[in-house]
Amino acid sequence: MTTFVFRWGIISTGKIATAFVKDLLVDPKTRDVHDVVHKVVAVGSRTTEKAQEFINTNAGGASSIKAYGSYREVYADKDVDAIYIGTPHTCHYLNALDAIKAGKHVLCEKPVTSNGHELRALLSAADDEGVFFMEAVWTRFQPLCLEVKKLIESGSLGPPVVLQADLSGNFDIQKIPKTHRILDPALGGGALLDLGPYPLVWAIMALYEHPDNKLSAPSVSASMLKTPLTGVDSNTAFTLTFDTAELRAQAVLSCSINLNSVNPGVIIRFERGTIKIYPPIYCPKEYTVEYFDDEGSVTKAEKRVFEYVGGGWHFQADEVARCVRDGKNQSSLWNHNKSLLEMGIFDEVRKQGGYRFPLGVERVVE
Ligand SMILES: NC(=O)c1ccc[n+]([C@@H]2O[C@H](COP(=O)([O-])OP(=O)(O)OC[C@H]3O[C@@H](n4cnc5c(N)ncnc54)[C@H](OP(=O)(O)O)[C@@H]3O)[C@@H](O)[C@H]2O)c1
Numbered sequence: 001m002t003t004f005v006f007r008w009g010i011i012s013t014g015k016i017a018t019a020f021v022k023d024l025l026v027d028p029k030t031r032d033v034h035d036v037v038h039k040v041v042a043v044g045s046r047t048t049e050k051a052q053e054f055i056n057t058n059a060g061g062a063s064s065i066k067a068y069g070s071y072r073e074v075y076a077d078k079d080v081d082a083i084y085i086g087t088p089h090t091c092h093y094l095n096a097l098d099a100i101k102a103g104k105h106v107l108c109e110k111p112v113t114s115n116g117h118e119l120r121a122l123l124s125a126a127d128d129e130g131v132f133f134m135e136a137v138w139t140r141f142q143p144l145c146l147e148v149k150k151l152i153e154s155g156s157l158g159p160p161v162v163l164q165a166d167l168s169g170n171f172d173i174q175k176i177p178k179t180h181r182i183l184d185p186a187l188g189g190g191a192l193l194d195l196g197p198y199p200l201v202w203a204i205m206a207l208y209e210h211p212d213n214k215l216s217a218p219s220v221s222a223s224m225l226k227t228p229l230t231g232v233d234s235n236t237a238f239t240l241t242f243d244t245a246e247l248r249a250q251a252v253l254s255c256s257i258n259l260n261s262v263n264p265g266v267i268i269r270f271e272r273g274t275i276k277i278y279p280p281i282y283c284p285k286e287y288t289v290e291y292f293d294d295e296g297s298v299t300k301a302e303k304r305v306f307e308y309v310g311g312g313w314h315f316q317a318d319e320v321a322r323c324v325r326d327g328k329n330q331s332s333l334w335n336h337n338k339s340l341l342e343m344g345i346f347d348e349v350r351k352q353g354g355y356r357f358p359l360g361v362e363r364v365v366e
Pocket residue numbers: 012013014015016017044045046047050051086087088089091109110111136138181193194282
């Protein structure tokens with residue numbers, strides 16, 4: 001088998017771009033991947049100095065990696081196959097659009113855009129240019145999640161009934177500057193857009209993708225508690241109701257920026273058992289499953305633990321490389337429709353919760 005070499009251009013030098021690049025540099029053989037390898041060929045930052053410092057710190061200063069003082073130079077680089085975008089949420093739309101128009105394949109951090117309108121515009125541009133586009137929902141590609149999906153769909157636990165999931169993180173909001181991306185409404189701050197994708201991805205994996213649901217969209221009920229500091233949501237709760245002929249189930253989801261995570265972070269309750277996922281739910285390494293008898297008593301319990309080299313971001317990178325190699329414009333695991341569903345739900349949660357971004361933040365509004 002020939003190995004496909006996939007060449008990445010990295011946009012921005014923040015926390016998540018650092019984690020992603022470190023994972024790209026992990027030898028794929030450590031995760032039993034032999035058909036693709038990743039190369040970082042360019043890094044773009046708002047200053048060349050920061051781009052170079054990022055390469056020095058995270059890639060041993062490799063002289064083969066070009067440091068650019070603008071994002072546009074990375075999009076224009078002929079050696080780059082795909083762009084990874086790790087800027088704040090409200091920058092994603094314009095960054096991704098520029099990359100797509102330059103004819104590059106794109107992996108864009110979550111939440112993929114500020115709203116559903118922006119996403120539809122991006123998908124249309126990606127279609128026009130014939131490039132691959134994916135939101136970086138890395139959880140969907142991790143080994144534990146793939147195994148739990150199989151377990152759910154095997155039917156051995158019966159139909160799913162209720163899924164509870166929470167992701168919280170204590171950002172110390174009383175102390176950090178109001179310009180921090182988690183607090184600044186101009187950067188899409190708040191719990192929903194930053195942390196909400198993860199409880200939601202579990203609901204999408206377990207319920208939306210469940211064969212009995214036949215990809216029906218759920219109804220949404222939501223409320224938001226906003227911090228007086230800047231008006232962004234500090235705490236959000238939303239319920240998704242799947243009410244079809246064959247699947248009747250609910251997801252009860254929440255996220256907070258002023259609390260630590262709860263443990264277990266995800267509980268999926270079935271007619272004949274329960275799956276518990278332990279934190280962090282964006283990159284879980286451990287789950288348990290309990291099977292019930294007819295009286296609801298536990299008859300069997302199993303614990304599964306996963307280990308691999310790296311942070312877990314590389315699995316989605318492998319997927320992007322394979323899709324591009326195989327001429328696909330989207331991944332079947334986290335496809336465009338799932339991002340559209342996610343952004344539609346977030347738009348509805350913000351509407352019900354009364355959270356509007358400042359004028360001009362959303363680049364496409366209809
Ligand atoms: N997948 C995950 O697990 C995960 C985890 C955390 C965050 N994220 C997502 O990744 C994105 C970035 O999060 P992060 O925690 O990495 O943020 P961060 O550390 O603040 O980094 C953001 C980077 O974006 C660039 N940037 C461009 N315009 C900016 C602006 N107006 N203000 C601030 N920075 C700007 C900066 O890089 P330059 O100065 O080099 O241009 C900055 O370093 C968010 O959308 C977030 O939801 C994903």
